[in-house]
Amino acid sequence: MRHSIRSLRPRVLLRIEQLEDRSNPSARFSDLVATSDYAADRLVVSFDVGGSGADQLARLSALPGAESVTSLGFGIYRVDLQPGADVTAAASEYATLPGVQSAEPDRVVKLDQTLNDPSLSSQYALTTTGTTTAWDKTTGTKGTIVAVIDTGVDYTHPDLAANIWTNPGEIPGNGIDDDGDGYVDDVHGYDFANNDGDPMDDGTHGTHVAGIIGAVGNNGIGVSGVDPNTRIMALKFIKADGEGYTSDAVRALNYAVAHGARVANASWGGDGYDATLATALARARDAGLIFVAAAGNDSQNNDAKPFYPGGYITGLDNIVTVAATDANDNLASFSSYGAASVTLGSPGVNILSTLPGGRYGNLSGTSMATPFVTGAIALLWDAHPDWTYQQIIDKLKASVDPVAALAGKTITGGRLDVAKMLDATAPVSPPVVPIVPPPVSPPPAARDTTGAKVLAAVFSGSTADTFNTVRVTFNKKINAGSFTTADVTLSGPAGAIRATAVTPVAGTNNTQFDITFDARSAAGTYTILIGVDVFDIPGNRLNQNGNSVNGEAGDRFTGTGTLAAADTSSASGGSLPRAIGDLQTVEIPIVIDQTGSIAGVTLTVFIEHANVGDLTLQLRAPDGTVVTLVERRGSNGSGFRDTTFDDAARTLISKAKSPFTGSYRPEQPLSDFRGMNASGTWTMIVTDGKAGNTGTVTSVKLAVTTTSLAPAISTPNADVTKPTVPMATTPKTILAANVVVRSVTPVPVLVSSPTVPTPTVTATPPALRVETLLLLGDGDSVRPATMKEVETPDLGPPHKAISWRSQADQLLTRLAAFDLGS
Numbered sequence: 001m002r003h004s005i006r007s008l009r010p011r012v013l014l015r016i017e018q019l020e021d022r023s024n025p026s027a028r029f030s031d032l033v034a035t036s037d038y039a040a041d042r043l044v045v046s047f048d049v050g051g052s053g054a055d056q057l058a059r060l061s062a063l064p065g066a067e068s069v070t071s072l073g074f075g076i077y078r079v080d081l082q083p084g085a086d087v088t089a090a091a092s093e094y095a096t097l098p099g100v101q102s103a104e105p106d107r108v109v110k111l112d113q114t115l116n117d118p119s120l121s122s123q124y125a126l127t128t129t130g131t132t133t134a135w136d137k138t139t140g141t142k143g144t145i146v147a148v149i150d151t152g153v154d155y156t157h158p159d160l161a162a163n164i165w166t167n168p169g170e171i172p173g174n175g176i177d178d179d180g181d182g183y184v185d186d187v188h189g190y191d192f193a194n195n196d197g198d199p200m201d202d203g204t205h206g207t208h209v210a211g212i213i214g215a216v217g218n219n220g221i222g223v224s225g226v227d228p229n230t231r232i233m234a235l236k237f238i239k240a241d242g243e244g245y246t247s248d249a250v251r252a253l254n255y256a257v258a259h260g261a262r263v264a265n266a267s268w269g270g271d272g273y274d275a276t277l278a279t280a281l282a283r284a285r286d287a288g289l290i291f292v293a294a295a296g297n298d299s300q301n302n303d304a305k306p307f308y309p310g311g312y313i314t315g316l317d318n319i320v321t322v323a324a325t326d327a328n329d330n331l332a333s334f335s336s337y338g339a340a341s342v343t344l345g346s347p348g349v350n351i352l353s354t355l356p357g358g359r360y361g362n363l364s365g366t367s368m369a370t371p372f373v374t375g376a377i378a379l380l381w382d383a384h385p386d387w388t389y390q391q392i393i394d395k396l397k398a399s400v401d402p403v404a405a406l407a408g409k410t411i412t413g414g415r416l417d418v419a420k421m422l423d424a425t426a427p428v429s430p431p432v433v434p435i436v437p438p439p440v441s442p443p444p445a446a447r448d449t450t451g452a453k454v455l456a457a458v459f460s461g462s463t464a465d466t467f468n469t470v471r472v473t474f475n476k477k478i479n480a481g482s483f484t485t486a487d488v489t490l491s492g493p494a495g496a497i498r499a500t501a502v503t504p505v506a507g508t509n510n511t512q513f514d515i516t517f518d519a520r521s522a523a524g525t526y527t528i529l530i531g532v533d534v535f536d537i538p539g540n541r542l543n544q545n546g547n548s549v550n551g552e553a554g555d556r557f558t559g560t561g562t563l564a565a566a567d568t569s570s571a572s573g574g575s576l577p578r579a580i581g582d583l584q585t586v587e588i589p590i591v592i593d594q595t596g597s598i599a600g601v602t603l604t605v606f607i608e609h610a611n612v613g614d615l616t617l618q619l620r621a622p623d624g625t626v627v628t629l630v631e632r633r634g635s636n637g638s639g640f641r642d643t644t645f646d647d648a649a650r651t652l653i654s655k656a657k658s659p660f661t662g663s664y665r666p667e668q669p670l671s672d673f674r675g676m677n678a679s680g681t682w683t684m685i686v687t688d689g690k691a692g693n694t695g696t697v698t699s700v701k702l703a704v705t706t707t708s709l710a711p712a713i714s715t716p717n718a719d720v721t722k723p724t725v726p727m728a729t730t731p732k733t734i735l736a737a738n739v740v741v742r743s744v745t746p747v748p749v750l751v752s753s754p755t756v757p758t759p760t761v762t763a764t765p766p767a768l769r770v771e772t773l774l775l776l777g778d779g780d781s782v783r784p785a786t787m788k789e790v791e792t793p794d795l796g797p798p799h800k801a802i803s804w805r806s807q808a809d810q811l812l813t814r815l816a817a818f819d820l821g822s
Contacts, residue, residue, distance in 0.1 A: 039087070039105060039106045039245065040087050041080060041081050041083070041085065041087065042078055042079060042080045042081060042087070042105070042106045043078070043079045043081070043087065043090060043091050043094060043103055043104065043105060043106060044072075044076065044077070044078055044079075044102075044103070044104055044105075044106050044246060044247045044250075044276050045060060045076070045077045045078075045079055045094055045100060045102070045103045046075060046076045046077075046100070046101040046102045046103075046275060046276050046279060047075040047076075047077075047099050047100055047101060048075070048099050048100075048101050051075060051099050052462075053071065053075070054462055056075060056077065056099075057069055057071060057077065059097070060077055060079055060094075062650075063079075063094070063097075065081050065082050065085040065090055066079050066080075066081065066082070067080045067081055067082045067083075068080045072247055072250060072251050072254070073251070073254050073503070074254065074279070074280070074283060074503075074506060075101075075506070076247075076250060076276055076279075076280075078106065078247045079094070087105050088105065090103075091103045091104055091105055101275065101279075102275040102276060104246075104274065104275070104276065106245045106246060106247050123223055123224070123351075123352050124327050124347070125327075125346075125347035125351060125372060126224070126226070128327065128329070128347055128415075129226075129346065129347065129372060129376070129415070129416045129417060129418050129419075130417045130418050130419030130420065131226050131372075131376070131418040131419070133418075133419035134376075134379065134418040134419045134421065134422040135217075135228075137383065137422040137423070138379065138382060138383045138422065139217055139218070139227075139228045139229055140214075140227040140228055140229030140230050140378070140379055140382045141229060141382040141383075142163075142229050142230060142231050142382075143381070143382045143385050144227070144230060144231070144262050144263065144377075144378040144379075144381040144382050144385075145165055145230075145231045145233055145259070145260050145261040145262060145481070146213055146214060146227075146230055146231065146232050146233065146261065146262075146263050146264070146265065146374060146375075146378050147189075147233045147235050147252070147253075147255075147256035147261035147263070147264040147265070148206055148209055148210045148213065148232055148233065148234060148235065148264075148265050148371075149235045149237060149249060149252045149253065149256070149264055149265065149266055150201075150205055150206030150209055150210075150235070150236065150237075150238065150265070150267060150268070151201050151202070151203035151204070151205045151206040151207075151236060151238045152191065152199045152200050152201035152202065152203070152206045152207075152234055152236035152238075153188075153189070153199060153200075153201050153206050153207050153210045153232060153234035153236075154200060154201045154207045154354070154355075154356040154357065155188045155199070155200065155234055156200075157207060157211075157354050157356070157357075157358055158221060158222070158358055159211065159215045159216050159219070159221060159222040159223060159354050159360075160207070160210055160211060160214070160215060160216065160232065160354055161216075162216045162219070163214045163215070163216050163225070163228075163229065163230055163231060163232055164188050164231070164232055164234065165188060165189065165231040165232055165233040165234075166187060166188060167179065167186055167187055167188070167259065168486070169181075169484065169485070169486050170185060170186055170187050170197075172185060172187045173185060179484065179485055179486060180485040180498055180499055180500045180501060181255075181258065181259070181484070181485065181501060182500070182501060183197060183255070184196075184197055185197030185198075186255075188233070188234050189233045189234035189235045189236070189255075190235060190236070190252070190255055191236040192235065192236060192237045192248035192249075192251045192252050192255075193236055193237050193238060193239040193244060193245075193248055194236075194239065199234035199235060199236040200234075200236075201234075201236070201356050202240040202356075203238065203240065203356075204355050204356060204361075205238075205267070205367065206234070206236065206238075207353075207354050207355055207356045208351075208353045208354060208355060208361070208363055208367075208368070209265060209267050209353075209367065209368075209370075209371045210225075210232050210234070210354065210371075211223060211225060211353035211354030211360075212225060212226065212351065212353045212368060212371035212372055212375060213225050213226060213227065213230065213232065213265060213371045213374050213375040213378065214226070214227050214228065214229075214230035214231075214232050214375060214378070215228070215353065215354055216228060216229075217229070222354065222360055223352055223353060223354065223360060225375055226371075226372055226374075226375025226376050226378075226379060226418065227375045227376075227378040227379040227382065229382075230375070230378045230379075230382070233256060233259065233261055235252040235255060235256060236252075237249045237251070237252050238268075246274055246276060246277055247276070249277065250276055250277055250280045253277075253280045253281070253284055253291075254280060254283070256284075256289065257283065257284050257287045257289055257480055257481060257504075258480065258481065258484070258502075258503075259481055259484070260479070260480075260481025260482055260484075261289060261481060262288065262289060262290065262378075262381055262389075262481070263289065263290045263291075263292060263374055263377045263378055263381070264284070264289060264290070264291050264292065264374075265292050265370060265371050265374040266291060266292065266293040266294065266309055266310075266370070267293075267294050267365075267366070267367035267368075267370045267371065268294065268367070269293060269294055269296055269307050269308055269309060269310060270307070270308060271305065271306070271307060271308070272308065273306070273308060273311070274308065277308070277309060277312075278312055278315075278316075281309065281312055281316055281318070281319065282316060283504065283506065284318065285316050285317070285318035285389075286480075286504065286509050286510050287479070287480035287481065287504065287510055288318075288388065288389045288477075288479060288480075288510075288537050289318060289389065289481075290318050290319075290320060290377055290389050290392060290393065291309070291316075291318055291319050291320070292319075292320045292321075292322065292370055292371075292373050292374040292377065293309050293310035293313075293319060293320070293321050293322070293370065294310060294321075294322060294365075294366035294367055294369070294370045295307065295310055295321050295322055295323040295324070295335060295336045295337065295338070295342045295366050295369075296310070296335075296336040296366055297324075297334045297335065297336065297365055297366055298334075298336050299333065299334055299335065299336060300336045300337075301336070301337060301338055302321075302336050302337065302338035302341040302342055303338040303339060303340050303341050306341065307336055307341075310322075310341070310342070311341060313341055313343070314340070314341060317390065317393070318389050318393070320343045320344075320373060320377075320393060320396065321338075321341060321342045321343050322342070322343065322344060322345070322346050322348075322366060322369045322370045322372075322373050323335045323336065323337050323342050323344070323345045323346070323348075323366060323369065323406070323409070323410055324345065324346065324347070324348025324349065324364075324365065324366045324368070324369035325345040325346065325347055325348065325349070325369070325403070325405070325406070325415055326347070326348075326349040326350075327347070327349065327350070329401075329403045329405060329415060330405050331345065331405045331406060331409060332348055332349050332364070332366075332369075334364075334365070334366075335348065335366055335369070336366070337406075337409040337410060338409070338410070339408055339409060339410065339411065340411065341411075342409070342410045342411065343373075343396075343397065343410060343411050343412060344373070344396070344397065344400050344406070344410050344411070344412045344414055344415065344416055345369070345403065345405075345406045345409075345410055345414070345415040345416070346369040346370070346372040346373050346415060346416040347368075347369060347372060347415075347416075348364060348365055348366055348367075348368045348369030348370075348372075349364045349368075350362050350364055351363055351364065351368040353368070372416055373396070373416055376396065376416060376418045376421055377392055377396060379418065379421075379422065380392055380395060380396070380421050380422065383422060385539050386448075386538045386539045388537055388538075395421055396416075396421060397411070397412050399417050399420035399421040399423075400412045400413070400414025400415055400416060400417055400420075401414050401415050401416075401417045401420075402414045403415045448536070448538045448540070449538070449540060449550075450540060450543055450548075450550070451535075451536055451540035451541050451542050451543030451550035451551065451555070452474045452475055452476045452478060452534070452536045452540070452542060452543065453474065453475050453542065453543055453544045453546065453555075453557075454472055454473065454474055454475075454530060454542075454544060454557040454559075455473045455474060455475050456472075456473045457470050457471070457472045457473070457528055457557070457559040457561075458470065458471045458473075458561075459526055459528075459561030459563070461519060461563075462519065463599075463600070463648075465521055465563070465599055465600070465705065465707065466519045466520060466521045466563075467492075467517075467519070467520050467526055467561065467563055468516060468517055468518065468519040468520070469514050469515065469516050469517075470490075470514070470515040470528050470561075471505065471512060471513070471514050471515075472512065472513050472514075472515060472528075472530065473511060473512050474511050474512070474513075475511075476511065476536055476537075477509055477510045477511055477536065477537050478510050478511065478513070478534060478535070478536055478537075479510075479535045479536065479537055479539075480504045480510050480513075482533065482534055482535040483502050483513060483534045483535075484502055485498075485499040485500070485501065485502055485515075486531075487502075487530055487531045487533055487534050488502065488515055488528065488529070488530055488531075489528070489529040489530075489531075490515075490517055490526070490527070490528055490529075491526070491527045492520050492522060492524065492525075492526045492527075492563075493522040493523065493524030493525065493526075494520070494522050497517050497518075497520065497526075498517060498518075499515050499516070499517050500516050500517055500518065501514075501515070501516045502514075502515050503516070515528070520563070521563075522563070523563050523564060524562070524563060525560050525561070525562050526560065526561045526562070526563060527558065527559070527560050528557075528558070528559050528560075528561075529556060529557065529558050530542070530556065530557040530558075531556055532544075532550075532551040532552070532553075532555045532556055533551070541555070542555045542556070542557065543555050544556065544557050564707035571590050571591055571592055571593075571701070571702055572590065572699065572700060572701050572702075573588035573589065573590045573684060573697075573699070573700035573701075573702075574588070574589055574590070574591075575588070575589075576588065576697060576698065576699060576700065577696050577697060577698045577699075578696065578697045579694065579695075579696055580607075580609060580615070580686055580688050580694055580695040580696060580697060581688065581694060582688060582691055582692065582693065582694050583688055583689070583690075583691055584687075584688055585685065585686065585687045585688070586685070586686045586687075586697060587683050587684070587685050587686075588683065588684045588686070588697060588700050589681050589682070589683055590681070590682040590683070590684065590700060590702045591680075591681050591682075592622075592678050592679055592680065592681075592682060592702065592704050593679060594678050594679060594704065594706055595677065595678065595679045595706070596677070596678055596679075596706030596707060597674075597675055597676070597677070597678075597706055597707055598673045598674050598675060598676050598677070598678045598704060598705070598706055599674060599705045599706060599707045600647075600670075600671075600674075600704070600705040601619075601670040601671075601673050601702070601703070601704050601705070602644055602645065602646045602670070602702075602703045603619055603629065603644070603645045603670075603684065603700070603701070603702050603703075604642060604643065604644045604645075604699075604700075604701045604703075605617070605640050605642075605643055605645075605684070605697070605699065605700050605701075606639075606640065606641055606642055606643075606697075606698040606699040606700075607639055607640040607643075607686070607695060607696070607697050607698065608638065608639045608695050608696050608698065609638070609639055609688075609693060609694070609695025609696075610636075610638065610693040610694070610695065611635075611636045611637070611690070611692070611693040612633070612634040612635075612636075612637045612638065612639055612640065612658050612659075612660070612695075613632050613633065613634050613635045613636060613637065613658075613690075614632065614688050614689055614690040614692075614693055615630070615632065615686060615687065615688060615689070615695070616628065616630065616631045616632055616685075616686075616687045616689055617629040617630045617640075617645075617684065617685070617686055617687075618684070618685040618687075619645075619670070619682065619683070619684055619685070619702075620682065620683040620684075620685060621673050621676060621680075621682060622676075622677070622679070622680025622681055622682060623676055623677070623680075625672060625673060625676065626685075627666065627668045627669070627670055627672050627673065628666070628667045628668045629645045629653070629666040629667060629668075630645075630653045630654075630660075630664075630666065630667055631667055632689060632690075633653055633654055633656070633658070634656075634657065634658030634659075634660060635658065637657070637658020637659050637660070638658065638659050639658070639659050639660070639695070640659070640660045641659055641660065641661045642661060642662075643660040643661065643662070643663075643664065644662070644663040644664070645663075645664060645665075645666045645670065646663045646664070646665070646670070647665060647666075647669050647670050647671050648663075648665075649662075649663035649664050649665045650663075650665075651663075651664050651665065652664065652665045653665060653666055653667060654667060678704045678706045682702055684700050684702075
């Protein structure tokens, strides 16, 4: 059954929330913006959490109508359709695919705006909001990065240049992605609309917003922002012609999170809920980012008709939504409101700020109200860098000035007051307002002063004989923006390896991260070193050795993983050729002498048959596991002619036509054999399931790739005490443990497990097979544990004398509680 495409009807998702002229502040968006609802030739497709990126990309690329597929990160893809494709029909079709969370046309926004004449009138809003008084406490420290997601920013403006964020890992103008984040020359941010490293504002909106937030103060020119010493990250997703796409807004938000922004400004919006943007905002929350959004210029009650992205506030506590007030603390006539959906008010009428080209001008709108709140949050975070996003928002809400015009119209019933936010003696409970009394918030919690430590690191690859990822697990939530490729040093048998990205693992609350690099296949030892400048949410550096001092040399984490050399053994079936009788089953034995753990299997056959659609081919392993290669495909074709069954093949056998020549993916994956012992007698089974035709098996060749079983476990730079575990007899000391973790894709290898008292470890990907070997001894001699000595109630009874299997999360949890020696 197909999913409903009701959610795909044309609608506007995003629009700039700025009024074109102060003389007409109630102008509706339809007077300002010409919109085309969505792109006619592309979709945004989101997958459920936990799938393989390579598999998702391959599946989408193989679909009918797909011209090209671009990954936007976190299981989200933009699919450009072939000419003539029906975008709404394609969205409906793609939404039915297994694992797809949503498939929607890429929304379009078009801006048509006219500015007021530049003016040097006073900045009344700084006085109204108490910002000038707050500067007696602090004028900022440049400690907080603010992402302006908009039309870009004129980063050369004399009143902005000194406060523009600079990417420390990027070398300007060399055409190289120096920091490995996937973007070239992203020195001050990125232009996602044009896909280049220059986020210059070729409109006006983003520069005006940036000036309200953080125009340079005390420099003798122009104006001052709320936080005169901040860092503004310029993220452009709306083009010069006024068009922008939801997919680009999502990419911009992901970039902000990855590069350490703590607050993002969104002076745009629309009426339509978008699942992709909602998911991206949830990831931003997990990273501790506050998202400040405009309430909209529609003079409407947003409780009754949500206005997004601010409307996501009902489900996400990292969102602040802002209404506009005038110089007399009245709700601006154009401003939308909502007792449950709009946080507070802020000045948004006749606001003076920076414009591109070194100019200044006055604009009105909730677009202008929003950056006052963004700047105030940055200023407060500069003063309290250890506070969480919840504490910052609580203080913001508790510090508003009660305003009669906002009572019952906003959550707090008040207007922004920056002086109260920075006043340590100011009450921390939100003011009591008529109609909508808010809850009382507690004071900020005592600061956590102990840094995080790495619990485990797992090397893995997309195939059994490669590495391209390390999954790192921390004992507490990490500030995702602080953990970048600059903190990671990788090396392998061939020398240094450049990390290409550090990405939070969805659903782990920023306790797990995947470090990716170009695939390596050289057998040997791989090493990862993580520096100390990885911060937890309170702002502490790494504390790997667990003492009272964070960020020491001994707090660096070091781990290793071993990629075993692959060995391929091949054998042919015996007693060939063999006749295939009508309605008969033929079994061809194949003997493999090579021992070792299976990493890969391929099978090549030559079979002549008058009607291959009668045949089912299966492969049975020595332990009895059976994989169906093909089940009555090909109709009345004439045979399998040097046909290779290979999981890596591009074409599914079920989609191919006979005669079958070349390589095909089988009906069931041959990877089901991975991790088994290769040695023994394999059997190819040919079954004729329909009367009337016969055939002959001429040749069968099986190739099995194996690896050795047990890479070593290494420990980080910390003192190691050898643990004890309960045994059926007397306790024994574990001197070493060898572990191999295998799965279909990826194939992770547990490489590290440091000293921790009582950790909580998030599970690695499911469906892993784990084998362990315990070595027991008293320090002078070492021997394998006997079956009677192996007693691990939480892992279950052993299947063999010195080996058991269990889910990887159970094993990781148990190992993390030990101090494993080398």
